[in-house]
Amino acid sequence: MARSKVPGEVHVGFIGTGVMGKSMAGHIQQAGYPLHVYTRTAAKAEALVKEGAVWHESPAKLAAACDVIITMVGYPKDVEEIYLGEDGLVANAKPGSTLIDMTTSSPLLAARIYEAAEAKGLHALDAPVSGGDIGARDGKLSIMVGGSSEAFEAVRPLFEQMGTNIVLQGKAGAGQHTKMCNQIAIASGMMGVCEALAYAKTSGLDAESVLKSIATGAAGSWSLSNLGPRMIAGDFEPGFYVKHFIKDMGIALESAKAMGMKTPGLALAESLYQETAQNGFDEKGTQVLYTYYLQA
Template identity: 80%
Template sequence: MAMEAATTSVGFIGIGVMGKSMARHLKQAGYPLHVYTRTAASAQELVDEGATWHETPGALAAACHVIITMVGYPKDVEDVYLGSNGIIAKAAAGTYLIDMTTSSPQLAQRIAEEAASKGLHALDAPVSGGDVGAREARLSIMVGGEQADFEAVKPLLDKMGTNIVLQGGPGAGQHTKMCNQIAIASGMLGVCEALAYAKFAGLDAEVVLQSIATGAAGSWSLSNLGPRMIKGDFEPGFYVKHFIKDMGIALESAKAMGLNTPGLALAESVYQQLAQEGYDNKGTQVLYHYFTAQ
């Protein structure tokens, strides 16, 4: 089907830090927007802008040509797609399903199989770029699914991101996101240790950033989260609790493949300690506190 904005109703499930911006971009592009959240109040801002709120995922699914999900955990993904009043049970044949949650590659494959048996088109399309990338519609979107399905929904993905790549069949998007999270996990250790070293050495950390952020040590985390760390701004662009979830999926998948990931394991253990200390609802840059509070 042609994804013309005026005639393609889009459902969005999961209006969180990133989901709200992503859904808003679709609404502003002219797509009739339908939303579901566990509490109506969390979707009120989008409803005030013209979106339609539904009481269940199934009710939303029945009203939409394309359904996008951006929820918290694999269990949430499983419930919203495979539950008795979920998306696959209620969506009409031909509907496109795009899960943008970072979730299990194996679950993505299962959803794709269940969807295909009902004449639905499922893709896994996790993202990277954080709250800023979502707000500015420049997310990196890693897609798993069939080529024809990818091409059909790409006009919608283009409204939310700028680096959109089909990685392979079902589950390939999630596997790619695990590569992304593994790189970030070990990288965050290095960024936080470096800035903590600058502090302990009596340097001006902002001036240090001017020198190292554009050299061989440069990274997205250093440039975007480094300034937040220095200011003591630990509010979430991406929650610690969700990063722990992602690292757990990556560790489990790596183990199943026989791959040893010591850097990932170390990062996960440190973040677990931060969560136990009450920082699970802070942004991932709170890792800096772990080093500087010593």
């Protein structure tokens, strides 16, 4: 994809239009890029199709029609199948196309995809994001990118439709390693946020009033400001699923172990979220951990 091309000349494929993907794809469509979509549950793409997106029956057919393909799916196994499978993107994309995986996935898998793409005359970037459903909706995601600077600069205009903090972190896999840093920070932080607000409730304080006092001080964080009100309101619907957070923490634990690094905070958070999932909350938002601290 040449950076000089105008949006209308660059056909963009988007695979995975879930909680975040649908908003991300929508921003690209609204910017004037011809949009092509594929998702295993066709109903999730209906709104985009009604606005003019072209539906494809498989990743392979989508790849053959696009200059840039973006994926935002669930798990590393999904990423591997979509990119490296017989009917996947690497085998079916047009020469010179750019493949961008925005799923939170394995750094090692990102490097494998990069190498396979390069061998086929394709460009590949790993570009996981942070900001949840709110950041996706508002086009204010943080985007962490791994890959070549040339490929990054060529698709920067696309990233700018979805995010405001866009950083090339290094070679293939660097975006995913950066996202692991992000998830490690969130994991321990979420324990603190949930524990603090549960303490406020248990001690008889007005949790909303407590939030006003601590959200702008040294304890302030994105999770406290954005998910704290949801906890207090008993709103545990997903901006980011518990099951997906457990997946991310698993990747981070494996990566840290491979480097010989200890991550006790991450290990504790992962164990608490595993228990939360076993209690039937795997399809809820990560803020549901708050309920763990309110158990008698």
